[in-house]
Amino acid sequence: MSLGQGSLQGKTVVVSGVGAGLGREVAAAVVREGGNAVLGARTEDHLAKTAAALDPDGTRVAYRATDITDEARCAALAEAAVERFGRIDALVQVAAWDSYVGGLADADFATWAGVVDVNLLGSLRMVRACLPGLRERGGSVVLIGTQSSVAPPSQVRQTAYAASKGALVSAMYALARELGPDRIRVNTVQPGWMWGPPVEAYVAFTAGAEGVAEEEVRRRLTDRMALPDLATDGDVAEACVFLASDRARAITGQSLLVNAGEVMR
Numbered sequence: 591m592s593l594g595q596g597s598l599q600g601k602t603v604v605v606s607g608v609g610a611g612l613g614r615e616v617a618a619a620v621v622r623e624g625g626n627a628v629l630g631a632r633t634e635d636h637l638a639k640t641a642a643a644l645d646p647d648g649t650r651v652a653y654r655a656t657d658i659t660d661e662a663r664c665a666a667l668a669e670a671a672v673e674r675f676g677r678i679d680a681l682v683q684v685a686a687w688d689s690y691v692g693g694l695a696d697a698d699f700a701t702w703a704g705v706v707d708v709n710l711l712g713s714l715r716m717v718r719a720c721l722p723g724l725r726e727r728g729g730s731v732v733l734i735g736t737q738s739s740v741a742p743p744s745q746v747r748q749t750a751y752a753a754s755k756g757a758l759v760s761a762m763y764a765l766a767r768e769l770g771p772d773r774i775r776v777n778t779v780q781p782g783w784m785w786g787p788p789v790e791a792y793v794a795f796t797a798g799a800e801g802v803a804e805e806e807v808r809r810r811l812t813d814r815m816a817l818p819d820l821a822t823d824g825d826v827a828e829a830c831v832f833l834a835s836d837r838a839r840a841i842t843g844q845s846l847l848v849n850a851g852e853v854m855r
Contacts, residue, residue, distance in 0.1 A: 597835040598625030602675040604667060606630040606658060606716050607685030608640055611786040612734070615827035616682050618644055621651065623831055628671040628678075630656030630685070630716075658685045658712030664719035671723065678723030680730040680834035683713045686755075688736075688788070693747045702750040709754035714761060717776075721769075728773025730834045735759055735845060737782035741853040746792070755780075759845055766843030775842035777833045779826060782849025783811050786823035816851025 603620045607613040608629040620627040621644050629637050629651065637653040645651035652674040656667045671678045687708040690701055717731055724731070738748060739756035759778050766776040783789055793811075797804040812818055826848045832838055833846070847853060 596624045597837060598623040598679075598831065600624065601679035601835075602626040602628060602671055602677050603680040603682060603834055604628045604630065604671050604678060604716075604720055605682045605684060606656060606667070607683070607734075608637060608653075609787075611788060612781070612784070612823045612826055613684040614640055614644075615786075615823040616684060616830050617651070619824075619827045619831045620682075620834075621645060623835070625679075626650045626652070626671075626675045628667065628674065629653040630658075630667040632657050656685075658716050659707055661715050661719070664715045667716075668719040668723060671720075677726065678720050678729065679727070680732065681717060681720045681724070682732045682734075682830050682834060683716050684734050685712065685716070686734065686751075688748070688751050690750055691746060691748055693749045697750070702753075705750040706754045706757070709751065710757045710761065713758055717765065721774075724769075724774050725772045729775070730838070731765070731769075731774060731776045732830045732833045733758055733762055733776070733778045734830075735778040735780040737780050737847060737849050737853055739780070740847075740855065743783075762845070763843055770842060775833075775838065777838070777841060777843070778845040779829050779833065780845050780847045780849075781821065781826045782847065782852045783820055784823055784826055784848075785820040789820070812850070814852050815849070816854070819850060821848050821850050 603625050605617045608631045617627045634655040641651040641653050654667045654670040656663050687705050736755045738752040762776050762778050793804050793807045796807045829848050
């Protein structure tokens with residue numbers, strides 16, 4: 591379901607972390623809502639294919655290979671947006687390291703430091719790179735958090751990921767105050783179990799390991815939710831587009847759970 595054609599008409603949105611899941615859905619929603627999308631990810635071949643699929647004419651999508659642990663490459667992505675479209679109106683910061691599994695007892699703190707460098711500092715690098723463009727006319731920063739930072743799941747232990755994303759929410763509050771005078775809004779979208787490539791892989795793996803149907807694994811997830819269906823990557827992307835648009839002009843310093851009602855706050 592679209593928010594309505596044109597909610598990003600004429601605006602330019604930088605989207606980092608454009609892989610096969612949420613980042614791609616955000617970019618697709620930006621284009622659908624009339625905006626220009628500037629895509630960042632580490633693999634240029636993948637970016638080129640995604641850009642061609644979303645915008646065959648090549649008029650409203652640009653891309654630049656980006657690693658958010660590298661400040662110069664973050665700056666290059668922001669510069670690509672200004673060079674191609676003359677402006678930056680919003681950043682949706684999706685890029686993250688979410689594959690490290692484990693708790694405190696077996697923690698490799700060197701790896702934890704890497705997770706924090708990507709999820710917290712990498713996000714802040716990307717925000718800082720976009721600030722010159724955003725300050726010209728105001729705009730929106732949408733950070734991607736996680737439900738696990740407020741309600742860790744029992745199925746998968748990702749303590750480093752949850753902690754890094756919790757720190758990002760704390761940074762969001764400070765950024766909302768710091769950047770508010772420039773009319774830059776800063777919010778966080780916190781997905782729960784989100785039907786897309788990572789959760790699809792989890793369901794398939796668990797079903798195979800336990801010898802049960804995939805639908806049974808999905809049912810275990812949805813049984814804890816107020817709504818009977820998992821949120822999808824597309825649902826989360828719609829929340830991001832709303833916060834990036836002028837429809838959310840009075841919303842800043844907020845975290846929005848998109849989780850079919852599994853956790854309510």
